[in-house]
Every structure is written in C-alpha cells, then in structure tokens.
Amino acid sequence: MQNLNILIEQFSYGITAGMKNEKPIATVDIVLMTLQDDALRVALYERENEPFSGAFGLPGGYVHVNEDNDLDAAARRVLREKAMLKGVYLEQLGTFSGVKRDPRGWSLSGAYIALLPEDRFEDVRLASVDPMPRKLPFDHSTIIKAAIARVRQKSVYSTLPTFLMPNEFTIAELRDVYQIILQIEKIDLAGFRKKILDLRAIEPVDGKMRTGTHRPAQLYRRAVKDIALFDRTI
Amino acid sequence: MQNLNILIEQFSYGITAGMKNEKPIATVDIVLMTLQDDALRVALYERENEPFSGAFGLPGGYVHVNEDNDLDAAARRVLREKAMLKGVYLEQLGTFSGVKRDPRGWSLSGAYIALLPEDRFEDVRLASVDPMPRKLPFDHSTIIKAAIARVRQKSVYSTLPTFLMPNEFTIAELRDVYQIILQIEKIDLAGFRKKILDLRAIEPVDGKMRTGTHRPAQLYRRAVKDIALFDRTI
DNA sequence: GGAATAGTGTCTCTAAGACAATATGGA
DNA sequence: TCCATATTGTCTTAGAGACACTATTCC
Known part of the structure; x- marks a missing residue:
C-alpha cells in the first residue's frame, strides 16, 4: 500500500508540474584513492549493469531512498557493497550533473573522495592517475x-x-607521501618533523620502532579523527 | 506525446526498480551573500509555494530537466528568476540531502554561494547571520x-x-571588508597593500580617486575574472 | 595650520629552509 | 669499523608585523 502511494505521488508529481519537473536520476560515485608504487592511484571496478556494462569505472550506484538516510549514507553503502570497506575517510567532493553525462538522461551524481592505505585493498584494479586511464564511463575522468x-x-x-x-608509520614515511602528492622533490625532514609534531596531529606509539640497517625510527599513529x-603550509 | 512518454518512463522506472529506486526530489538553493552595515548578510525571499509558503528562506527551486543543462544552470536560472540577477560570482557549496530535510520526501539540494555588492540589491530582505535568523525552512540554517x-x-x-x-573601490575599503569577514580587528594597511598588489589581482583605475577630507585614494577594480x-594568508 | 586618511619606508622578530652535528641500529 | 637513516641543533634569510614618516586633500 505504501508503495502504491509512492507510485501515485510520483505520477501526480509529473502531472501537477506540467511535465516540466520530472526528477533527475540520482547517484553517488566514489573516488577511492590510495598510494601504490610511489604514486596516487584510483580504484576502478568492472561495471555489472548497463550503461557501460563491462567497462571499468568508479564504484557508484543509485541513491536508495528507502535505505539511505542521506547522500553520505549512500556513499558508505556503496563502499560497503562494492568495495567491502568500512570506516574510511570520506568527504564530499561535489555534485556533477547535467543532461549529457549519463545516457539514461538528466542525472545528478554526488561525488565523494575516500582515502585508504594500500594494505586495506584486495583484488582491485588500481589505476594510475598520471596519465589518466582512457575511456572511462560517464564523466568519471572529470570527477x-x-x-x-x-x-x-588540501x-x-x-x-x-x-x-x-x-x-x-614513521615521520620520514609520511614525508615521502607528502612529496608524492605535492610533487615536491625534497621536503626537509627536520622542518617537516617540527611542523607535524607541533600540530599534535600524530603521536608516538610507545616503544614501537621501525628497524632496518640504520638507527631505528619512532613509529607514530594519527592522534585525531579528522584532518x-x-x-601556513607544509 | 513526448510528455506521455516521459510519464510512462517515470512510471516504469518505479516498477522495474521494485519501488526501491524512486528518485529523490532535486532542487537548488542559493546562499546570496553581501555586506551591509559592516556585516555579512544573506538574502531571504518569501516563499510563494508549499511547503513553508509565506516563510522567508533561501531562494531556490526545482531542477528543471527540460530547461537546465546542469545544476549550475539551474542555480543561475533561480538567480535570474527570483533575484533578477545575472553575472554574479557563483560557486557550488555542496549538496545537502536526506529523507528528513524536506516534508515532501527524500531530497537533494545543490547549494550554491553567490556573492554580490550591496548596491546591486533592490527590495530584498537581507538578514544578519550573527546571530542566525530563526526558524528558517528546510535545513536552510545548516546551509x-x-x-x-x-x-x-576561503x-x-x-x-x-x-x-x-x-x-x-579603494584598498582601505577592501581591507575593511576582509576585517569584517575574518573578524580581525586591525589588518595593517601597509602590509595588506603590498600583498594584494603583489598578487596583481586588482588594478588601478587610471585617474580615478576617492575624495574626502583627506588625501585622495586611488580607486581599483578587480583585474581577474576568478579569485x-x-x-600564505592575508 | 589642523585633521584625516593615503601611501612609502624602515626596523624587528619570527619562522622557514638549509644544512651541520650527533645518535643508533645493522652489516 | 662503516653505512644508512633518525633526530637534534644551528645559522641564514625572507617575510610578516609594527610603526614611523611623508603626502595630499578639505576644513
């Protein structure tokens, strides 16, 4: 009965609006990024459904209005279902929209950025972003x-x-990641250490060190939930 | 005939998706900001339609899929129709969504920021943002x-x-605006002048000066389209 | 001349960057 | 021992901030 009501509502919506306001398609897409082999990479999944079935693209899907409380929840559900991932850093990137980007018609896609260490991935195609992968579906290249x-x-x-x-991780390892992302040759480790420690955003893991053929390095963990x-700058 | 097709499409969408994927409502809302009486203010308009008919809220409206090429175009149309404004600074703020924010049901609103000098407004309620206006419709306070x-x-x-x-405008006037926005007491004018001119983001208007009971001040205009x-910082 | 603000110059001090010095493990 | 990298410390320098000084108008 509730379904019927929704159907009728959907129907009458079109009529009362004089057919000007049929609703756009609403989806979410996740740019799931990690570092692999000293480069930023993006996770691509093989599409199971039309359009572009069989092609590799960003994980995404319809907003499920009966299941998702909001767009963030839809994004987290997609991460769970397509990438089997929970508890990752997630932020809204923006909304990509228009009549042309999806062959099914006028569409809105809430795009999200998710960041993840490489060790949490399994069986995923991680594509280099420089150069960009060719022939991605929809406007996934733009996203x-x-x-x-x-x-x-950021x-x-x-x-x-x-x-x-x-x-x-060690401070030197974190410095290396900044260098890769920012495409900077040599960030001075001494200065970097002072800045990142002054911020109190990371904290030492007592007694745990990274060993190797050199003086052992203190291991740190993130000390705050958010960024x-x-x-000023790094 | 085309309208009927769309109607059928809309109808069948619900059926084939097993009623799980009926589409959210899609709207845009504009936070139209200006400076008045040394304070940031937001333009509020009286709502003509339900829900919240008669209440004051952000200018906004449905996305018109037959009229708007994308969400930006929808935002510009709303600015034209509701505020009779063209050619203003516009940037996407983010998308606000959920099952609760709109009594009509699950909705997505693409929120935009528009900035405008006060002299371009006519007959608009400009509300202070500190404190925030009370009892705004939807989640307009959050937006x-x-x-x-x-x-x-930014x-x-x-x-x-x-x-x-x-x-x-003069450099001192621009400095005053930064002070209001950033809630800083006294930004040194000499340092501000050097920074803003070094950036070449504004240029002098030859021969035009702001006069008064003091040494005349050079007038400047924005030299670049974008920000x-x-x-570092101001 | 006096008041008011525009515009320029100068001094100080902080902090970023470069890099030297020292520490500590493994080979 | 040497090698490699971690960690700390020092020196230099650019730039931000404070503020003094000069300029130019109206009264």
Whole structure:
C-alpha cells in the first residue's frame, strides 16, 4: 500500500508540474584513492549493469531512498557493497550533473573522495592517475581530475595525507607521501618533523620502532579523527 | 506525446526498480551573500509555494530537466528568476540531502554561494547571520552556516572578498571588508597593500580617486575574472 | 595650520629552509 | 669499523608585523 502511494505521488508529481519537473536520476560515485608504487592511484571496478556494462569505472550506484538516510549514507553503502570497506575517510567532493553525462538522461551524481592505505585493498584494479586511464564511463575522468586536485590542494595545508598511511608509520614515511602528492622533490625532514609534531596531529606509539640497517625510527599513529590544519603550509 | 512518454518512463522506472529506486526530489538553493552595515548578510525571499509558503528562506527551486543543462544552470536560472540577477560570482557549496530535510520526501539540494555588492540589491530582505535568523525552512540554517564557514575560510587565502566590492573601490575599503569577514580587528594597511598588489589581482583605475577630507585614494577594480590565491594568508 | 586618511619606508622578530652535528641500529 | 637513516641543533634569510614618516586633500 505504501508503495502504491509512492507510485501515485510520483505520477501526480509529473502531472501537477506540467511535465516540466520530472526528477533527475540520482547517484553517488566514489573516488577511492590510495598510494601504490610511489604514486596516487584510483580504484576502478568492472561495471555489472548497463550503461557501460563491462567497462571499468568508479564504484557508484543509485541513491536508495528507502535505505539511505542521506547522500553520505549512500556513499558508505556503496563502499560497503562494492568495495567491502568500512570506516574510511570520506568527504564530499561535489555534485556533477547535467543532461549529457549519463545516457539514461538528466542525472545528478554526488561525488565523494575516500582515502585508504594500500594494505586495506584486495583484488582491485588500481589505476594510475598520471596519465589518466582512457575511456572511462560517464564523466568519471572529470570527477577523478577534480578529486586529485582537491587532494593535492588540501594536502598543502592539512594532515589529509595521514589517511593514506597504514596504522603506524614513521615521520620520514609520511614525508615521502607528502612529496608524492605535492610533487615536491625534497621536503626537509627536520622542518617537516617540527611542523607535524607541533600540530599534535600524530603521536608516538610507545616503544614501537621501525628497524632496518640504520638507527631505528619512532613509529607514530594519527592522534585525531579528522584532518588538522597547518597555520601556513607544509 | 513526448510528455506521455516521459510519464510512462517515470512510471516504469518505479516498477522495474521494485519501488526501491524512486528518485529523490532535486532542487537548488542559493546562499546570496553581501555586506551591509559592516556585516555579512544573506538574502531571504518569501516563499510563494508549499511547503513553508509565506516563510522567508533561501531562494531556490526545482531542477528543471527540460530547461537546465546542469545544476549550475539551474542555480543561475533561480538567480535570474527570483533575484533578477545575472553575472554574479557563483560557486557550488555542496549538496545537502536526506529523507528528513524536506516534508515532501527524500531530497537533494545543490547549494550554491553567490556573492554580490550591496548596491546591486533592490527590495530584498537581507538578514544578519550573527546571530542566525530563526526558524528558517528546510535545513536552510545548516546551509547558511556552511556557506559562512566556506566564505570565511576561503577569504583567509584568496581574493574572494573582492566579489563583495562594488566595481571600483579603494584598498582601505577592501581591507575593511576582509576585517569584517575574518573578524580581525586591525589588518595593517601597509602590509595588506603590498600583498594584494603583489598578487596583481586588482588594478588601478587610471585617474580615478576617492575624495574626502583627506588625501585622495586611488580607486581599483578587480583585474581577474576568478579569485586569486595568496601564497600564505592575508 | 589642523585633521584625516593615503601611501612609502624602515626596523624587528619570527619562522622557514638549509644544512651541520650527533645518535643508533645493522652489516 | 662503516653505512644508512633518525633526530637534534644551528645559522641564514625572507617575510610578516609594527610603526614611523611623508603626502595630499578639505576644513
């Protein structure tokens, strides 16, 4: 009965609006990023449904109005269902829209950025973003480019890159990740250490060290749930 | 005939999806901001339609899939129709969504920030944002708060506030606007002058000066279409 | 001349960057 | 021992901030 009501509502919506306001398609797409082989990469999944069935693209799907409380929830559900991932860093990138981007018609896609250390992936195609993968479905190239730009820009003044690190990491390893993201040759480790520690965004894991053929390095973990902001830049 | 087809399509969408994927309502809302009486203010319009008919809220409306090429176009149309404004600074703030925010049902609203000098307004209720207006419809309070936060944060390192200035303005007037937005007491004018001029984001209007009971001040205009970014902060 | 603000110059001090010095493990 | 990298410390320098000084108008 409730379904019938919704159907009638949907029907009358079109009529009362004089057919001008039929609703757009509403989806979410996730730019799931990680670092692999010293480069930023994006997870691509083989599409099971039309359109573009069989092609590799961003994980995404319809908003399920009976299941998702909001767009964030839809994004987390897609991450769960398509990538079997929970508890990852997730932020809304923006909404991509228009009459042309989806062959099914006028569509709105809430695009999200998710960041994850490489060790949490299994059996996924991780595509390099430089150069961009060819022939992605929909406007996924545009979305990925915007995501990369956002991550690069935000990394200049925040601890966003810590979400690409495994649970425990050394300061030098974190510095290396900043260098890869920001495409900077050599960030001085001494200065980097002071800035990141002054911010108190990471904390030492007592007694745990990274060993090797050198002086052992203190291991750190992220000390805050969200990103922290620098006064100026890295 | 085309209308009938769309109607059938809409109908069959619900059926084939087993009633799980009926589409959300899709709207746009504009946070139209300006400076008046040394304070940031937001334009509110009286709603003509249900829900919340008669209440004052952000200008907004349905996405018209037969009329708007994308969400940006929908936002510009709303600005034209409700505020009779063209050619204003417009940026996407984010998308606000959920099952609860609109009594009509699950909805997605693409929220936009528009900035405008006060002299371009006519007959509009400009509401102070500190404190926030009471009892706004939908989640407009949340949207406005997010807009204010975005404008404040972005003003720290960009020339965004120039879009709140009239065509011609002095450097001291621009400094005053930064002070209001950033809630800083006294930004040193000499340092501000050097930074803003080094960026080449504004240019002098030859021969035009602001006069008064003091040495005349050079008038400037914005030299670039978009915002420019500072290396560090204001 | 006095008041008011525009615009320029100068001094100080902080902090970023470069890099030297020292520490500590493994081979 | 040497090698490699971690960690700390020091020096230099650019730039931000404070503020003094000069300029130019109206009264």
